[in-house]
Amino acid sequence: MLKINNLHASVEDKSILKGINLEVKPGEVHAIMGPNGSGKSTLASVIAGKEEYEVTEGNILLDEEDIEELSAEERAHKGVFLSFQYPVEIPGVSVTNFMRTAINETRKAKGLEDMPAKDMLKMIRDKSELLEIDRKFLSRSLNEGFSGGEKKRNEIFQMAMLEPKLAILDETDSGLDIDALRIVANGVNKLKSKDNAVIVITHYQRLLDYIVPDFVHVLYNGKIVKSGGKELAHELEAKGYDWIKEEVNA
């Protein structure tokens, strides 16, 4: 589904990603871990199409198609979803109206009619139940005055509504208490299928107790320096990242 080959990316001439190779197949969950500043969020943004980042070498293939020339919205239409570490506040636009716009724009891009209002409402009801979201919450302005936990839960609600092929969760666990973490993880697990894939970006192993990865990769200094199974996450939790750095620098 996703194949990243020797990806180099930079922002304002500062090189951040220095040769990433990663393959994600349908039905898989990949975790990307690593110390601060290793390039985790950059990788997420580059896949989702943030324009400030320049791909200087290598490529990203989504279903064997090179997506470098595609805009962020075109990638979204093809099923890429990024759950943001810091979602943006949009005063005056309710969560419901925002989702309506996002879904109908995606449908328009696929040559489909707007989703009938009745279906939209049903979908909103079902998905908000899945994430234990209060209906009142949906008429509030998007992310405005939301707590950290509400923002993250709202990100996963959007993911549930948009039903992406490839979801990238960027530090979704930060700012979540244990109950919110459980709800969010539960939501992600229920959305998982054999046809979609998830990349979980995190500092800590905590989230991975709930969303169990098939593969764990350690990103350090712009490169994936170690990959393994879910036991690698436990090892990192126990030993920290220093041993990895030493291995790399040796």
Place this chain on the structure above:
Amino acid sequence: MSLKEKLVSSFMALEDTVDVHSSIHDIRTEAIKNFEAEGFPTKRQEDWKYTSLNSILKHDYSVFPKNENALEFKDIKQYFIHDIDSYKIIFIDGKYSSHLSQTTHDGLDVCLMSAALTKPKYKVIIDNYFNKIAGKNGLTSLNTAFSLEGAYINIPKNKVVDKPIQIIHFSTGNESAVMLQPRNLIVVNENSHVQIIERHQSLTDNPVLTNSVTEIFTNKRAIVDYYKIQNDNENASLIDSTYINQKQESLAKVHTFSFGGKLIRNNLEFYQNGERIDSTMKGITIIGNKQHVDHNTLVHHIEPNCESHQDYKGIFDDNATGVFNGKVVVEKLAQKTNAFQANNNILISDKASINTKPQLEIFADDVKCSHGCTIGQLDESAMFYLRSRGIPEKEARALLMFAFSNNVMNSVKIPELKNRITKIIAEKLGVNLGFDL
């Protein structure tokens, strides 16, 4: 002959048509002298430093409108807030249109300035209020000299007006270039409440210059909600001077939506004559091409325990230029004044510009005054966020602009008007968001 000369000589023609032995005419005569001395403002004047009238004064304007050009409601319905019941005072090329209007004398006066200025029964009010707070500058004097027609609204004590009043000026272009000088007088007495919507709309590509003056008096505990919709075509220019005199505990709110026109200058002045007065002015400006919008505001805090709130948002694209000049004067007596001013701007293109200048003159020592202006671009991370949800660039930008102007939209108290403004903005931005905000 320059426009100034033409206007001064036209005044003599005016004298053939009006009662020259009235007190009104004394005011007019004084005013034309004033205009003759002052002339049109130039960029040498501090208040006009960033706005030049040269490009709009060069036309050979017809000063006295000819006969009414008939308009059918169905053809101009879109310019009305037509989905609510309202009083309407409608003018076509400066002349009152009775068939498009809905005036009243039933418990309140919603009618014509021409009647108020000439009929004896209005004389007391005219003597008390007419030209009492309007400025003595060249443009306002010019309007005063030619003040013949406009809206006259008088709300008696303890009256909540049951529906909004719409004042709309159409110009039809049956003359090559026309100059209009509407003059409005609005008196809201104790404990009364009125909502007014004003609009100037050209239906032609011929140049139109409107030099409008409005005087508003809000007496004790009166509330006035005034909305100005400025969404004209790019051959129409508007100079709007609105003067508001407030008595104690009154609330006056003016919203100005500037979305179109060649050049728009808003002079908006509040004078607080009493305690616990609230003066609020808010605006959204969204322009492009070579359009120019200038907001020049003044709040004069004269007595203690009053407030003023200013919140202006501007979005400028292409070669558009904006000016915000907000002056707050706090007199020595005006202790415990709370005065807030904010002017936030977004420049979409490299060639657009905004000159923003807060001016605070504070002579009292126990006051809270704040001001802030910002000039920025649309937040790129916010754009990325929206686009990553599948929302295309244009729609994403529009959503951010709505979010940016949301504070101002939220204080619009007429839902149908709010919807209309939202639709105008969406149209201007070329988007269909598929929902009402």
